[in-house]
Amino acid sequence: MNRIALVPGIDVWGEIFTEKHLNRLRQMGELVVNPNPGNPDKKQIAELIRDADFVITSWGCPPFDAEVLREAKRLKLVAHAAGTVKGIVTPELIERGIRVSSANDALGVGVAETALGLTITSLKRMWELARSTRAGYWEEGKELIREMFDVTIGVVGAGRAGRHYIRLLRQFEVDILLYDPIVSSEEAAALGCRKVELEELLRLSDVISIHAPSIPETNHMFNTKTFALMKDDAILINTARGSLVHEGQLVEELAKGRFVACIDVTEPEPPSPDHPFRSLPNVILIPHIAGAVNNGKQRLARYSIEEIRRFMAGETLDGEVNLNNLHVIA
Secondary structure, X not given: OOEEEEOOXXXXXXXXXXXXXXXXXXXXXXXXXXXXXXXXXXXXXXXXXXXXXXXXXXXXXXXXXXXXXXXXXXXXXXXXXOXXXXXXXXHHHHHOOOEEEEOHHHHHHHHHHHHHHHHHHHHOOXXXXXXXXXXXXXOOOHHHOOXXXXXEEEEEOOOHHHHHHHHHHOOOEEEEEEEOOOOOHHHHHHHOOEEOOHHHHHHHOOEEEEOOOOOHHHOOOEOHHHHHHOOOOXXXXXXXXXXXXXXXXXXXXXXXXXXXXXXXXXXXXXXXXXXXXXXXXXXXXXXXOXXXXXXXXXXXXXXXXXXXXXXXXXXXXXXXXXXXXXXXXX
């Protein structure tokens, strides 16, 4: 019988896996769970996965190095019920030929839906109009409203979240531009958008939504130079990583009142109590809620279970990570 080990601390997996999910896993094999709260250490992980064929990881798990893998002779697949796998993948894991799957696609759904919500509410000026109506006004500011019609939306990065955002945007009458160096023009057209260089995207877009990975090449890719290319009254949305934006230079640009920024991620998190993002009137700051929150975390459970089922059935894994490409993925 296959053995499945659920190794994050119970305070983590308890928010992701319901009893329904646990029963599904029990139907697939012998299930071993980590009963302890907190981040597990390497010794705990090694004991839990000793005879496991499949391991489910998530936030707070340590790297799967030689110490962790020493007795895991049967391990075939690590299904990561979270996003990036960079924290768990090691040379030893790669050398052993153990396959790794990420639930980035499940996370990407929440990210894309949040980005779409920010797109619509910002174009509609809902944040400003809500403040205005609370202050006793009614019509003031309505002339600034834009609909999801005949506007240009630029998507920076066509990973899982970026692609889902594009799919959602296709339900509206908008023009979609894409900047992603590793996506071809033909692939972009198949997604329903037009591939352009970053400079063109910045000049033409009414809304710019960032979905690029956090890698050295993208560090502070949004800075004084790139902000200067953006339209007046544009909307910048960041649900990716704080490192992609130079915050000090963004604050300087926002202080001019030229465009709006919707910020879900900062560097570091949380921002300081006196950070300008908290007080600038043209900033919508939300506390990193775009990925998976509360019941949304259960998407990760369903996705990870399906990956194990696919593996058992000899099917192609949906979220398998090419471990040779870790340097260019989120």
